Amino acid sequence: MKSTLPARLGLVFAMEEEQQGLAEHLQDVQIHLLGKREYRSGTLWGVPCVCVLSGIGKVAAASTVTSLIQHFEVTQIVLSGVAGAADTSLKVGDIVIANELIQHDMNAFPIFPKFEIPRSGKSRFATSSELSQQLSNAAQYFIQHELAEHISAASRAQFGLDQVQIVKGLIASGDQFIQDLQVLAALKRELPDLLAVEMEGAAIAQVCDDFEIPFAIMRTISDEANEHAHLNFKQFIHEVAAQYSLGILRQFCAQWFKAN
Numbered sequence: 477m478k479s480t481l482p483a484r485l486g487l488v489f490a491m492e493e494e495q496q497g498l499a500e501h502l503q504d505v506q507i508h509l510l511g512k513r514e515y516r517s518g519t520l521w522g523v524p525c526v527c528v529l530s531g532i533g534k535v536a537a538a539s540t541v542t543s544l545i546q547h548f549e550v551t552q553i554v555l556s557g558v559a560g561a562a563d564t565s566l567k568v569g570d571i572v573i574a575n576e577l578i579q580h581d582m583n584a585f586p587i588f589p590k591f592e593i594p595r596s597g598k599s600r601f602a603t604s605s606e607l608s609q610q611l612s613n614a615a616q617y618f619i620q621h622e623l624a625e626h627i628s629a630a631s632r633a634q635f636g637l638d639q640v641q642i643v644k645g646l647i648a649s650g651d652q653f654i655q656d657l658q659v660l661a662a663l664k665r666e667l668p669d670l671l672a673v674e675m676e677g678a679a680i681a682q683v684c685d686d687f688e689i690p691f692a693i694m695r696t697i698s699d700e701a702n703e704h705a706h707l708n709f710k711q712f713i714h715e716v717a718a719q720y721s722l723g724i725l726r727q728f729c730a731q732w733f734k735a736n
């Protein structure tokens with residue numbers, strides 16, 4: 477269902493570090509306080525936009541996105557952030573764009589099948605293929621043409637950022653920072669196509685499904701969800717993931733007018 481409201485993008489970040497550098501590009505900013513969140517409306521590289529820091533976890537993400545939709549009347553939502561790798565083909569610095577999201581800690585069995593969201597009849601929620609493709613194009617451009625300019629040689633070497641991959645697939649969310657390969661292996665047995673784990677995406681997916689709002693989720697792999705997952709975590713976001721995000725969102729906004 478296409479919204480009749482004027483097109484307005486809702487941009488969500490879970491952690492302060494993930495949105496670093498963005499504020500200075502947002503113009504004609506108005507700050508609104510609601511539910512202990514700061515919603516910043518304005519234009520981002522020309523695109524009408526509301527930016528918000530949701531905080532970490534599914535409830536924080538769901539309540540924030542509900543406000544974005546209901547109160548700020550956004551017509552589409554994008555989350556940009558980091559995630560743990562859940563597939564051996566992925567390494568730190570790769571980008572995963574969700575085509576589907578699942579809540580890995582939802583289990584109302586035997587009343588409902590494991591992972592199924594009661595009442596929705598689904599366990600997997602599909603993202604907007606259009607928005608995801610636009611993000612993917614923007615990511616491709618950034619990796620090919622801008623990465624070397626925006627990320628220092630030292631960081632590129634430290635995190636091994638040569639041959640960065642951009643892949644689409646399944647992302648799982650739950651209220652747990654996964655840093656245990658056994659936990660990850662158990663999840664992978666049940667969800668063999670799983671690419672990444674994080675803590676917000678599938679909550680956003682459920683709310684957007686309820687309100688029929690197109691959305692997309694983009695994650696830079698920050699760790700391998702193992703016992704080293706927390707090491708260099710903030711440094712990686714600061715030096716790499718936040719730079720990816722800025723560069724990719726700039727490209728995404730540049731394409732936005734063609735699509736809206």
Ligand code: SAH
Binds near residue numbers: 532558560654
């Ligand atoms: N140690 C961090 C933990 C933050 S929680 C801190 O002190 O701040 C992790 C955040 O990054 C969440 O917003 C989640 O979406 C994402 N994330 C990255 N790697 C993850 C992993 N291995 N498991 C779950 N979430 C992960």
